Each structure stands twice: as structure tokens, then as C-alpha cells.
Amino acid sequence: MAEHIDRSESQRSLDLITLGRAGIDLYGEQIGGRLEDMASFAKYVGGSPTNTAVGGARLGLNTALITRVGHDHFGHFLIEELAREGVETSGMIVDPDRLTALAVLGIRDPDTFPLIFFRENCADMALTAEDIDPALIARARALLVNGTHLSQPGVFAASLKAAELMKAQGGQVVFDIDYRPVLWGLASKANGEDRFVASGRVTQELQRILPLCDLIVGTEEEIHILGGTTDTVAALRAIRARTTALLVCKRGAEGCVAFPGGVPDSLDDGVVGRGFPIEVFNVLGAGDAFMAGFLRGWLRDLPLETCCELANACGALVVSRHGCAPAMASWDELQVFLAGTWPHRLRDSAELEQLHWSSNRHLDHDDLTVLAIDHRSQFEDLIAELGVGDAKAVAHFKNLALKAVDRMAKGDRRYGLLLDGRFGARALEAAADLPYWIGRPIEEPGSRPIAFEGSPDVAATLREWPINHVVKCLVFYHPDDDAEMRARQDRQILRLFDACRTTRHEFLLEIIASKHGPVDSDTIARVIDHVYGLGVYPDWWKLEPTSDPQAWAASQAAILRHDPRCRGIVLLGLSAPQEEILAGIAAAAPFSLVKGFAVGRTIFQDVAARWLRQEIDDDGAVQQLTANLRVLADGWRAARDSRAAA
Incomplete structure (x- = not known):
């Protein structure tokens, strides 16, 4: 029996619900x-209405999806990823008896895109009329249905019920013809x-839905199947005879043409939306x-010509990139492109x-407190100094550090860890099931x-890292x-950027200048300017603490000058005493780009030494790590609250 999941994410009004394929x-x-001959594959959200829901959300529409997914890893990914994209998932039903749909695709040349659908008894084709929640439909202005979900009686009934509910409440029904002959059993x-x-x-x-x-x-081919003839004008007229709907014919590089009323003798006599002469990659x-682009205009009551332009521009941006859903444009990106x-x-x-990368990242972190325990040589030095312990002991201690963060955070996403793959591999694996920010050193x-x-090929190394690991690189740069x-x-x-x-990993660049020359108010800002001048845009900066407000002002101004969408700055600790770290936090907190800290030895060094000498046990180590982290986290939040009050 399918499972309705209660995910009361928001009771906001919805611009658009899409219904149908999700895989x-x-x-x-x-x-x-x-x-x-393809050896590796990138995994993305797929399915036409699902892609449109993502595209609409990126353009500022409140979107939701009605579908079924399997009770499997891919189904879980779709729910999680769509939620991260801002698509409401309360209409997604988990089906324990069927697997999530799958499509395998390739890019052969500008005209050839091999595609295999794995959709035998897949979850989304098991959608039924009973799955349609009238309360969800009632929250939306429009519903998008597509042709694939008219190909079988059960999904046809679900689509029809949703459309009838939408019409009954005065909403609008959008039909994407979405014709795939293979999904109707008409092609190999x-x-x-x-x-x-x-x-x-x-x-x-x-035509039953018209x-x-x-x-x-639809495309011209899709207009042909809906109208029942390969003469495009005749097909449009056959459709017009059955509906007063606005008809939009997509024409690829030529743009599109819309028909709000009668269909003229020539397509060019409709409302023509200009195309964009760009290379077709995919x-x-x-x-x-x-x-998604057309609906962004249409649901905001923009002129038809504007709707066509937005639609064509969104299509142009996607055909220039790899993938479907991840290639969708943000609203800001679309405006820059059009201008x-x-x-x-x-x-x-x-x-x-x-702009595409920075405007479509997930999960903003306005507050981030990180236990940095990615140290490797420092632990080796500590073992040598104490004459006790080994690599296994260090690995175990790093697991204790993860437990300390989890004990304090209790699922709070504002916390995180920096962990390495040498001693911290088991802790990284354990962290996969927890919601915390994870950074990982590459240097x-x-x-x-x-x-x-x-x-030697750093991209080959990063391909082995989970996508949610932020790549951290410390550079001693003056x-x-x-x-x-x-x-x-x-x-x-x-190379690293x-x-x-x-590999689609976020990048944290840590700069330490003080080890290799004098530092004044503009030293770090000069490094920041130089890095951006290379064409490198770190998602995060990790910078040395300073009590000099001019230095913080210069660093923040340099970042904002080049990348106003930068995620922000976290402070490093340089193994300073706790009081100095707190003073550094207080000095940095007034600057809005500073999001928190990533401090290590100040928190763990003494605890690790005592634990290695067996002066405290595992629970004692976790308690002390938690207490040390809490002091800095409380100090940061107090300073941040003072900033907000000011």
C-alpha cells in the first residue's frame, strides 16, 4: 500500500502543481x-513535470509535485532534492511495491541523444485518482498535466480528477503534450x-483532456499527434476546434509561436517569440x-510576448548545459542573460x-559553528610527543568528536565538522546520516x-567524495x-577550483598569510582580490582572526565587490587560547559576511592529549569536547545577536 508522507512544509498558496513523471x-x-561507450553517469532529478517544478521554483514560483516514487534510495533522493530546490513534496507518495523510474541518457551529437527509459511498473505510473488530495489542489492557481500520464487508465484517471478539481475551483489547467512514442508502446x-x-x-x-x-x-511533432495530422496548421486548427485554450508551438532555435485565438494560415502570423542563436549542446x-519560463510569465499575467521570451531564454540556457533539472535557470540568471x-x-x-552556480546552491548557512578536526600532521606530532597512541586511536578520537558535535547540536544544521579522509574516514561515513555541514581537506x-x-588529477580524487562534502583547501599565501x-x-x-x-562540490579556501610575512589592514583583502582576479570564486572563505576592524571591512568589501553571492566567511583559530578566540569572534561578528567559526586545536588539543594518556575515557572526552565547543558557540551567538540588535 502506498504511503502518504506528512511533510507539512508550508501552507503557502501555490502558483503551480505539476503532476506526472518523476524519476x-x-x-x-x-x-x-x-x-x-560511456563509462560514467551523473545522477540528476528527472521527469518532465518534475523538471518543470524545479525550473518554476528557481524562477520564483511556488511549486508542488504530485507523483509516486519508490521506497528506495532514488525515491528518497527525489524527495530530498526537490525539497532543497523549494518544491513542495507533500503530494509525493512513497510506493513500497514499485521502484522509482529511471532514464539513461547520452549526448552523441547536436542532433542525437540516445535515451533508454526504465519504466516497467514504475512508481509514478501507479498514481491513481485516490492519490489526488483535493486540499492540495485547492491551494494552487494552476495544474500542469502531461501526455505520458494519459497513456494508461490509472494515471489518466488521476490526471483527469486533478484537472477537474482545478477547473471546479476556477483555476487553470496547463497541458504539456510531452509525447514519447516509446511510453505508448509505439517504438522499440x-x-x-x-x-x-x-x-x-x-x-x-x-484529445480527451482538451x-x-x-x-x-508542444513541439510541432507534439502538435501533430494531438491534432491528428502532420500538417502543423491543420493540426492546430483541429485542436482549436476542441478547446479555447492558448496554444503555444515550440519551434526550437526559431523560438515559439502562440495562438490566443484563431489559427492563421501561416505560423509566422501568430504571436512570435524570438529564439536565441546559441550552440545546442543538449x-x-x-x-x-x-x-517553466512561460509559466513564470503567464502566471504573473505578463504580456504574451514576454512569456514567449522568458520561455525561449530558459530553453536556450538549458540546451547549453549538461542535464535537465540542474541546468534550469534562476530568475536572476535569466534577467542577466536577457540583458x-x-x-x-x-x-x-x-x-x-x-551566476548559475551561485544562484542555485542549496541550504544557505547564515550561522555556522564548526569543529575543525581535519588535522593530520598535528595528531602525528601529538602521538610522537606523548609516546602513546597510533592511527587507530586517532581515528577513534575523531569519531568521539563527531559524537560531541551531535550531542550538542541535536540535529541543528548550524553545526558542522571539518574531517579528513586519512584518520577521519569512519567519522565521515558515520556523518552521512546526520544533517551537519561537512568540510574535508584536500591539501x-x-x-x-x-x-x-x-x-595527481585532483578531480579524480574529488569524484570519490560524496557531493555534500565541502572541499577545504588551506593555502599559506602572502x-x-x-x-x-x-x-x-x-x-x-x-586546478582545484x-x-x-x-565534480559539483562546494569550495572553501582557507588563507593564512601571517606565517610568511607581515600582515596589515589590507593584506588579506589583497589576497582575496588576487584570487578573484584568477577567475576563482570560493563558496566559502576561512580567514585568520584579527581585532582590526579595518582589516575585516577591507576583506568583506573585497569579497562583495567580486562575488556578492559568496556564502560567507568562517574564522579559523590558529590554536589560540579560548579567550583570544572569543575576542576574535567579537571583533569579526559586526561584519555580515562572517557566518561563524571553524576552530580545532583550541577545542580538542588538550582533550586529545588527556584521552591518549588515558586520563579520561571516551565519555569524558565527548563531554569535554562538547563543553569547549559550547563556550565558543555561545560566544559566537551572543556576538551575532549583538550584531542583529545593532
């Missing part, structure tokens, strides 16, 4: 070859990419983005790529110029270093 897209990462299972097979049966089934529709969107997902002039190959624009301890742990040292460090920072974006 996993496994996108081949090798471009230009056969699907048979290996030919998921086929876009058109004529079928009177399909035409008849699709009297309920207020907006119908056409899959373009229609879903188009729908600018861009290269034919859009993904060559560093400005657009940075060889003490290296200058910076060197990386793991493979702006007055000699030219050769700066050049070598710059090359490594650039590129690897992080390639």
Missing part, C-alpha cells in the same frame, strides 16, 4: 560517443529518443525549461556559469606551494610572495 536521469558524462524500447509515431489511438486519448485546458504547449530538458550579449557557446561564459598538510592529497611562488600556488588554486565545479 532519475543518469546522464552519460562522456560526450560524442555511443551510449555503449531502445529508441526512447524517438519523438513522433503517428497513432490515431494516441490522438484520441490525448476541454479542460487553458494552455497547451536538447533534452529544453521543453521543460521552456514551460546581455553572449558567446554562441554559452557555457564559455564564466559570468553566466558563476597536503603544511605544503607550500600547495599540493593535493590523492591522485601577497608579497615572490613571483614564482605566487604562480605555482595560483596554478594549483585554479575547476575540479570542484566539474
Whole structure:
């Protein structure tokens, strides 16, 4: 029996509910070859109405999804990822008897995109009329249904019930024709990419929904199947004879054309929305983005010409990127695109790529208190100094540190850890089930110029890391270093930044300048300016504490000048006494980009020594680590509250 999950995320009014396909897209990462020759795949949210729900949320619409997913890892991922995207998931039903749908896709060339659907008895096709919650429908202005969910009696009944409820309350019904012949049994299972097979049966089934529709969107091939003829004008007129809905025909690079009334003899006599002449890298997902953009305008009562422009721009941005849902544009990104002039190959624009990345990240952290226990050489030195302990003991102690954070945080996402993969691997694995922020070092301890742990290809190392691990890199960098040292460090920072974006990991850059030269009010700001000048945009900065307000003002101004969307700054500790750390926190707290701290040895050094000498047991170590962390966390929150009050 399917399980309704109570996720009362918000009782906000909804602009749009989408209904239908929800699954996993496994996108081949090798471009230009056969699907048979692709060796690795990226996992994304998939399914046409699901992609549109994500696209609409990124554009500022309040969206929700009605579907079923399996009680499996992929189903859990869809629920979690959609919630992170801002899509309400209360209408998603967990089906214990079926698996989440799956699609495997590749990019062969600009015209060929091999696609295999794994949808035999999948969860979303088991949606029934009984699954439709009238209370959820009542909260929304519009409902989006699609053609795939008219292909079987059960999902047809669910779509029809939802549409009738929406019409009965005065809402609007949107129909995405979404024709996939293979999902109607009209093409070989290996030919998921086929876009058109004529079928009177399909035409008849699709037309049953037309009297309920207020907006119908499709490609020319989809207009053909809905209208029952391969003459586009004749097909549009056949559709018009059955509905007064606004008709929108997507025409790829030529843009689109809309027909609010009668259908003229030529498509060009409709309301034409200009296309964008850009390189097509991946056409899959373009229609879903188009729908999201059109609805962003249509549901905000913008002129039809504007709706078409928004839709075409969203489609253009998606066809320039890998993936469907993750390629959807944010509202800010869309505005910048429409206002600018861009290269034919859009993904060559560093400005657009940075804006896409920074405006679509999940889970903002306005408050972050981190126990930094990613130290490696320091633990080796401590073992050598004390003459007790070994690597296993260090690994065990790092697990105790995780327990200390969890004991204090009790699930509070404002807490986190910095953990390494050398001694902290087991703790990292245990942290996977907890909600805390996780950072992980990539640098060889003490290296200058910076060197990386793991493979000579740093991206190969990062591909083995879970996606929620923030890549932390400590660089001993002074702006007055000699030219050769700066050049070598710059090359490594650039390599790492590129690897992080390639593997979709966030990047924390830690700068320590004081070890290699004098530091004044603008030293760190000069380093920050230089890093941005390289084309590197850290998601986070980790900076040395200072009591100099001019230094903090200069650092914050430098970051905001280059990247106003930067997640923020956390303070490092440099093993200073607790009182000095608290003073540093108080000095930094007035600056809005400072989000908290990531402090290590001040919290754990003495505790680790006592534990290794067996002066305290495991529980005593956890208690003391918790107490030390609490002092700094309370100090930070008191300082932050003073900032808010001021």
C-alpha cells in the first residue's frame, strides 16, 4: 500500500502543481560517443513535470509535485532534492511495491541523444485518482498535466480528477503534450529518443483532456499527434476546434509561436517569440525549461510576448548545459542573460556559469559553528610527543568528536565538522546520516606551494567524495610572495577550483598569510582580490582572526565587490587560547559576511592529549569536547545577536 508522507512544509498558496513523471536521469558524462561507450553517469532529478517544478521554483514560483516514487534510495533522493530546490513534496507518495523510474541518457551529437527509459511498473505510473488530495489542489492557481500520464487508465484517471478539481475551483489547467512514442508502446524500447509515431489511438486519448485546458504547449511533432495530422496548421486548427485554450508551438532555435485565438494560415502570423542563436549542446530538458519560463510569465499575467521570451531564454540556457533539472535557470540568471550579449557557446561564459552556480546552491548557512578536526600532521606530532597512541586511536578520537558535535547540536544544521579522509574516514561515513555541514581537506598538510592529497588529477580524487562534502583547501599565501611562488600556488588554486565545479562540490579556501610575512589592514583583502582576479570564486572563505576592524571591512568589501553571492566567511583559530578566540569572534561578528567559526586545536588539543594518556575515557572526552565547543558557540551567538540588535 502506498504511503502518504506528512511533510507539512508550508501552507503557502501555490502558483503551480505539476503532476506526472518523476524519476532519475543518469546522464552519460562522456560526450560524442555511443551510449555503449560511456563509462560514467551523473545522477540528476528527472521527469518532465518534475523538471518543470524545479525550473518554476528557481524562477520564483511556488511549486508542488504530485507523483509516486519508490521506497528506495532514488525515491528518497527525489524527495530530498526537490525539497532543497523549494518544491513542495507533500503530494509525493512513497510506493513500497514499485521502484522509482529511471532514464539513461547520452549526448552523441547536436542532433542525437540516445535515451533508454526504465519504466516497467514504475512508481509514478501507479498514481491513481485516490492519490489526488483535493486540499492540495485547492491551494494552487494552476495544474500542469502531461501526455505520458494519459497513456494508461490509472494515471489518466488521476490526471483527469486533478484537472477537474482545478477547473471546479476556477483555476487553470496547463497541458504539456510531452509525447514519447516509446511510453505508448509505439517504438522499440531502445529508441526512447524517438519523438513522433503517428497513432490515431494516441490522438484520441490525448484529445480527451482538451476541454479542460487553458494552455497547451508542444513541439510541432507534439502538435501533430494531438491534432491528428502532420500538417502543423491543420493540426492546430483541429485542436482549436476542441478547446479555447492558448496554444503555444515550440519551434526550437526559431523560438515559439502562440495562438490566443484563431489559427492563421501561416505560423509566422501568430504571436512570435524570438529564439536565441546559441550552440545546442543538449536538447533534452529544453521543453521543460521552456514551460517553466512561460509559466513564470503567464502566471504573473505578463504580456504574451514576454512569456514567449522568458520561455525561449530558459530553453536556450538549458540546451547549453549538461542535464535537465540542474541546468534550469534562476530568475536572476535569466534577467542577466536577457540583458546581455553572449558567446554562441554559452557555457564559455564564466559570468553566466558563476551566476548559475551561485544562484542555485542549496541550504544557505547564515550561522555556522564548526569543529575543525581535519588535522593530520598535528595528531602525528601529538602521538610522537606523548609516546602513546597510533592511527587507530586517532581515528577513534575523531569519531568521539563527531559524537560531541551531535550531542550538542541535536540535529541543528548550524553545526558542522571539518574531517579528513586519512584518520577521519569512519567519522565521515558515520556523518552521512546526520544533517551537519561537512568540510574535508584536500591539501597536503603544511605544503607550500600547495599540493593535493590523492591522485595527481585532483578531480579524480574529488569524484570519490560524496557531493555534500565541502572541499577545504588551506593555502599559506602572502601577497608579497615572490613571483614564482605566487604562480605555482595560483596554478594549483585554479586546478582545484575547476575540479570542484566539474565534480559539483562546494569550495572553501582557507588563507593564512601571517606565517610568511607581515600582515596589515589590507593584506588579506589583497589576497582575496588576487584570487578573484584568477577567475576563482570560493563558496566559502576561512580567514585568520584579527581585532582590526579595518582589516575585516577591507576583506568583506573585497569579497562583495567580486562575488556578492559568496556564502560567507568562517574564522579559523590558529590554536589560540579560548579567550583570544572569543575576542576574535567579537571583533569579526559586526561584519555580515562572517557566518561563524571553524576552530580545532583550541577545542580538542588538550582533550586529545588527556584521552591518549588515558586520563579520561571516551565519555569524558565527548563531554569535554562538547563543553569547549559550547563556550565558543555561545560566544559566537551572543556576538551575532549583538550584531542583529545593532
